[in-house]
Amino acid sequence: xxxxxxxxxxxxxxxxxxxxxGVFKTEEDPSKEKFYCLEMFPYPSGxxxxxxxxxxxxxxxxxxxKKMDGYNVLHPMGFDSFGLPAENAAIEHGIHPxxxxxxxxxxxEEQLRELGLSYDWDRECCTCSxxxxxxxxxxxxxxxxxGLAYKKExxxxxxxxxxTVLANExxxxxxxxRCHTPVVKKNLSQWYLKITDYADRLLENIDNGAxxxxxxxxxxxxxxxxxxxxxCEVDFKVKxxxxxxxVFTTRVDTIYGTTFMVLAPEYPTVLENVKGTEYEQPVLDxxxxxxxxxxxxxxxxxxxxxxxxxxxxxxxxFTHKEMPIFISDYVLMGYGTGAVMGVPAHDQRDFEFATxxxxxxxxxxxxxxxxxxxxxxxxxxxxxxxxxxxxxxTGMNSNDAIPYMIEKAEREGLGHRKVNYKLRDWLISxxxxxxxPIPMIYCETCGWVPEKEENLPVLLPTDxxxxxxxxxPIATSPTFRKCTCPKCGGPAEREVDTMxxxxxxxxxxxxxxxPRNAEKPFEKEKVDYWMQVDQYIGGVEHAxxxxxxxxxxxxxxxxxxxxxxxxxxxxxxxxxMVNKDGRKMSKSIGNVVTPREIIDKYGxxxxxxxxxFAAPPEKELDWSDAGVEGSFRFLTRVYRLIYExxxxxxxxxxxxxxxxxxxxxxxxxxxxxxxxxxxVGGRFMFNTAISSIMELVNEIYKYKDQKEINEPLLRxxxxxxxxxxxxxxxxxxxxxxxxxxxxxLCCLQSWPAFDEKSLVLDEIEIxxxxxxxxRDKLVVPKDISKQELEQAALGSEKIREFTEGxxxxxxxxxxxxxxxxxxx
RNA sequence: GCCGGAGUGGCGGAAUUGGCAGACGCACGGGACUUAAAAUCCCGCGAUCCUUACCGAUCGUACCGGUUCGACCCCGGUCUCCGGCACCA
Numbered sequence: 001x002x003x004x005x006x007x008x009x010x011x012x013x014x015x016x017x018x019x020x021x022g023v024f025k026t027e028e029d030p031s032k033e034k035f036y037c038l039e040m041f042p043y044p045s046g047x048x049x050x051x052x053x054x055x056x057x058x059x060x061x062x063x064x065x066k067k068m069d070g071y072n073v074l075h076p077m078g079f080d081s082f083g084l085p086a087e088n089a090a091i092e093h094g095i096h097p098x099x100x101x102x103x104x105x106x107x108x109e110e111q112l113r114e115l116g117l118s119y120d121w122d123r124e125c126c127t128c129s130x131x132x133x134x135x136x137x138x139x140x141x142x143x144x145x146x147g148l149a150y151k152k153e154x155x156x157x158x159x160x161x162x163x164t165v166l167a168n169e170x171x172x173x174x175x176x177x178r179c180h181t182p183v184v185k186k187n188l189s190q191w192y193l194k195i196t197d198y199a200d201r202l203l204e205n206i207d208n209g210a211x212x213x214x215x216x217x218x219x220x221x222x223x224x225x226x227x228x229x230x231x232c233e234v235d236f237k238v239k240x241x242x243x244x245x246x247v248f249t250t251r252v253d254t255i256y257g258t259t260f261m262v263l264a265p266e267y268p269t270v271l272e273n274v275k276g277t278e279y280e281q282p283v284l285d286x287x288x289x290x291x292x293x294x295x296x297x298x299x300x301x302x303x304x305x306x307x308x309x310x311x312x313x314x315x316x317x318f319t320h321k322e323m324p325i326f327i328s329d330y331v332l333m334g335y336g337t338g339a340v341m342g343v344p345a346h347d348q349r350d351f352e353f354a355t356x357x358x359x360x361x362x363x364x365x366x367x368x369x370x371x372x373x374x375x376x377x378x379x380x381x382x383x384x385x386x387x388x389x390x391x392x393x394t395g396m397n398s399n400d401a402i403p404y405m406i407e408k409a410e411r412e413g414l415g416h417r418k419v420n421y422k423l424r425d426w427l428i429s430x431x432x433x434x435x436x437p438i439p440m441i442y443c444e445t446c447g448w449v450p451e452k453e454e455n456l457p458v459l460l461p462t463d464x465x466x467x468x469x470x471x472x473p474i475a476t477s478p479t480f481r482k483c484t485c486p487k488c489g490g491p492a493e494r495e496v497d498t499m500x501x502x503x504x505x506x507x508x509x510x511x512x513x514x515p516r517n518a519e520k521p522f523e524k525e526k527v528d529y530w531m532q533v534d535q536y537i538g539g540v541e542h543a544x545x546x547x548x549x550x551x552x553x554x555x556x557x558x559x560x561x562x563x564x565x566x567x568x569x570x571x572x573x574x575x576x577m578v579n580k581d582g583r584k585m586s587k588s589i590g591n592v593v594t595p596r597e598i599i600d601k602y603g604x605x606x607x608x609x610x611x612x613f614a615a616p617p618e619k620e621l622d623w624s625d626a627g628v629e630g631s632f633r634f635l636t637r638v639y640r641l642i643y644e645x646x647x648x649x650x651x652x653x654x655x656x657x658x659x660x661x662x663x664x665x666x667x668x669x670x671x672x673x674x675x676x677x678x679x680v681g682g683r684f685m686f687n688t689a690i691s692s693i694m695e696l697v698n699e700i701y702k703y704k705d706q707k708e709i710n711e712p713l714l715r716x717x718x719x720x721x722x723x724x725x726x727x728x729x730x731x732x733x734x735x736x737x738x739x740x741x742x743x744x745l746c747c748l749q750s751w752p753a754f755d756e757k758s759l760v761l762d763e764i765e766i767x768x769x770x771x772x773x774x775r776d777k778l779v780v781p782k783d784i785s786k787q788e789l790e791q792a793a794l795g796s797e798k799i800r801e802f803t804e805g806x807x808x809x810x811x812x813x814x815x816x817x818x819x820x821x822x823x824x
Numbered sequence: 825g826c827c828g829g830a831g832u833g834g835c836g837g838a839a840u841u842g843g844c845a846g847a848c849g850c851a852c853g854g855g856a857c858u859u860a861a862a863a864u865c866c867c868g869c870g871a872u873c874c875u876u877a878c879c880g881a882u883c884g885u886a887c888c889g890g891u892u893c894g895a896c897c898c899c900g901g902u903c904u905c906c907g908g909c910a911c912c913a
Contacts, residue, residue, distance in 0.1 A: 216828080217828060217829070220828060221827095221828085221907095221908060223827095224826095224827065224908075224909060225908095227912065229913090231913085248912095248913065250913070251913080299911065300911085301910070301911055303911090305911090328911095329911085330913095331911080331913075332911075334912090336912075341913080343913090348825090348911090349911050350913080352911095420912075420913090422909095422912055540907085540908095543908085544908090613836090613837095613848085613849070614837085614849085614850095615836065615837070619830095619837095622835090622836070624835085624836070626850055626851070627836070627849075627850060629850085630849055633849095634849080637864090640864090678840085683840070685838095685840090687836090687838085687849090688837090688838065688840095688847085688848080690848080690849090691837090691838075691847065691848035691849075692847090692848080694848055694849075695847080701865095767843075767844050769843085769844085769893085769894075771894085772843090772893065772894040773894090774844055777844075809893085810893060811893090812843095812893050814843060817843055817844090818843055818894090820843080820893055820894060821893085822893050822894095
């Protein structure tokens with residue numbers, strides 16, 4: 001140990017030792033309790049940013065602490081390495097996506113190693129490797145065999161700039177989440193996964209406690225995304241026709257207020273209904289207009305309602321009244337039945353439509369609100385209330401009318417109860433090269449047939465052109481497409497689209513449990529030993545997509561008998577962003593601080609310490625150069641302390657706490673040990689854990705310069721200080737540990753036990769309040785009786801001054817804390 | 825529009841079950857050491873007032889009100905900021 005803290009040297013030295021001794025290699029060990037600590041794996045962009053540092057520092061503290069606390073810890077890392085940027089690099093710079101990606105992976109691994117993260121690198125998984133995507137294809141085929149994958153022509157979200165299809169989840173504000181180009185609808189034949197089959201289970205587990213270790217916020221977001229609503233489907237006959245229009249409504253109670261019907265422009269029978277009539281041309285014009293709108297225009301809630309009458313009338317099954325049928329783009333084909341009943345008095349959208357087209361507005365619910373005149377509505381009234389103008393249900397409360405009407409509809413064969421979801425099936429086809437090829441083959445005779453499992457992987461061809469336009473690049477391969485049908489042996493063609501990369505990341509946490517298995521995706525026993533992930537850590541931006549897809553995959557694999565658990569992540573921590581000057585770090589603002597410059601200037605330990613100390617993990621963190629300086633200062637302060645103590649040579653021996661100063665030091669030591677355990681192991685408050693260690697350091701500084709020093713106690717305090725500091729700043733801890741003659745590696749020490757007795761002081765401070773205001777503080781023996789405490793409080797001189805000539809009404813005594821006198 | 829979350833010194837933040845508001849750190853100010861500076865160490869640091877000083881007093885956790893012996897914490901209302909969803913019938 002040098003006198004000066006040479007962080008670069010120290011960090012290199014210990015990274016090498018850990019590597020050589022293989023201290024983070026992990027094996028299944030049924031005799032030990034396991035702990036699976038997982039951080040979301042990165043996309044290999046090539047450069048680590050502060051968000052990564054935060055994410056992985058948090059995970060590393062938890063993993064290292066759990067290991068020291070006796071758990072068998074699985075802490076793996078890998079790369080989510082398929083995806084668009086690699087392909088863009090190919091288009092822009094002519095580098096093959098594979099080369100670009102693998103070089104980036106190599107660079108990022110190196111940067112991660114420099115942070116001193118306790119990963120078992122033997123378990124590394126890269127989703128773009130053949131050994132990984134082979135099993136991705138295998139899993140896809142199992143989904144297909146179970147009827148959970150299907151191909152269908154549908155209007156899909158199309159990004160005109162990326163020239164590819166997007167999942168609903170990848171459309172943000174009507175635009176492509178990646179390039180922000182407004183998305184348009186396009187009819188394409190695409191592969192889907194039937195996540196809607198699991199909508200109920202995905203939802204049930206949010207409520208039944210299976211996800212109680214998740215932030216409430218994330219559970220709510222998923223719940224809203226699945227969007228279950230209970231309602232009723234009602235059949236409306238079309239006048240002078242055999243056609244029946246089924247609508248979905250959550251408010252059957254308002255059915256007497258229906259004055260018109262609206263169909264989505266894409267509704268399948270619209271064209272045949274207007275064929276050869278005077279309405280045909282206006283309807284065609286309208287549909288054409290809608291088709292040329294992008295998603296932003298189409299879904300704008302502020303735009304005025306538009307639509308056209310199609311010349312037909314529907315008959316309300318309850319009132320037998322005739323009502324005109326319109327098409328309008330405010331009705332979506334993708335939700336419910338694509339047809340709605342228009343109840344303008346009680347639905348704002350219907351109200352706007354009726355106002356625009358001069359349609360009748362019939363109120364059927366009176367909310368009993370003096371400010372609402374139901375016969376002269378300025379806007380729709382969605383509140384519940386008393387039914388009016390509604391035949392036999394008039395006078396009923398609208399909340400009671402809903403179940404009543406559903407039962408009536410079912411009894412009379414007019415409709416039935418129905419549950420609807422906002423959740424759509426997951427569109428997974430991508431017209432892209434750098435992804436897992438969808439292992440399906442089209443045969444004129446047999447239709448779609450999966451590739452034989454023994455032929456997997458279906459390799460990505462290398463003889464393709466990257467233009468960034470049009471069809472999937474794989475289609476340009478002269479060798480890939482043509483093949484023979486695995487079923488009949490006849491000529492056939494391969495699917496040329498690749499999978500959405502979200503599939504790759506939906507099961508990587510399972511592959512980590514058995515990463516080199518060449519026979520199957522993973523051994524069930526191994527997965528069942530390690531799963532669930534005990535702590536998952538990542539950005540909140542994955543609250544819906546990745547986290548729901550992973551839940552879906554795990555459920556399906558569970559149903560296939562491949563995985564014991566059905567929920568993958570027991571506990572979830574979503575870390576906040578790293579900002580600078582209150583704004584997101586970004587190149588265009590020019591406020592980016594790179595991990596590189598911080599590691600060079602202060603070392604990885606300082607970077608880790610600052611990022612953990614500056615804010616609780618869930619909150620946004622504002623980068624502060626002065627704060628980093630402070631963290632560095634703290635580390636050098638600890639380093640100097642240990643250097644000095646070592647140079648003095650403290651006697652070993654039995655620790656006997658004698659003086660008041662001994663007790664104070666011993667208290668702080670035990671308090672810190674306990675506090676760090678609680679804050680790292682349970683509360684995830686790394687900032688307060690670190691502050692308690694800082695207090696301990698301050699206390700040791702105070703203690704060491706006294707005349708009379710209890711050497712065994714000071715020695716113990718110094719050694720345990722190093723140990724509890726090590727999960728946060730592992731390199732400097734190893735260096736100091738070696739210096740104080742610690743046996744073995746610091747990171748392999750057991751977490752020190754704290755002594756509960758030393759946390760109970762013989763004398764405690766009691767607050768004495770008068771009418772809730774602190775007026776005095778008393779130091780009393782810890783086991784003082786209530787009566788004695790009250791006596792002491794009343795006897796205090798200060799208190800007597802305040803109570804002089806006043807009457808004491810009441811005395812509230814909280815043992816160990818305070819006495820409050822109520823005085824008048 | 826709907827659903828969440830947050831609001832505490834100059835700043836990041838602490839107060840874990842309703843019981844001393846401001847731990848720890850940053851910034852700042854003062855002092856020691858030094859020829860000097862840096863580094864380091866020590867002291868101070870919410871506001872206002874009183875006092876020569878010590879001692880002390882009043883106010884203070886976005887705002888208004890309530891419950892309670894006692895409220896940053898619980899309840900009702902208001903404002904502001906942030907996040908998610910959004911023509912979902």
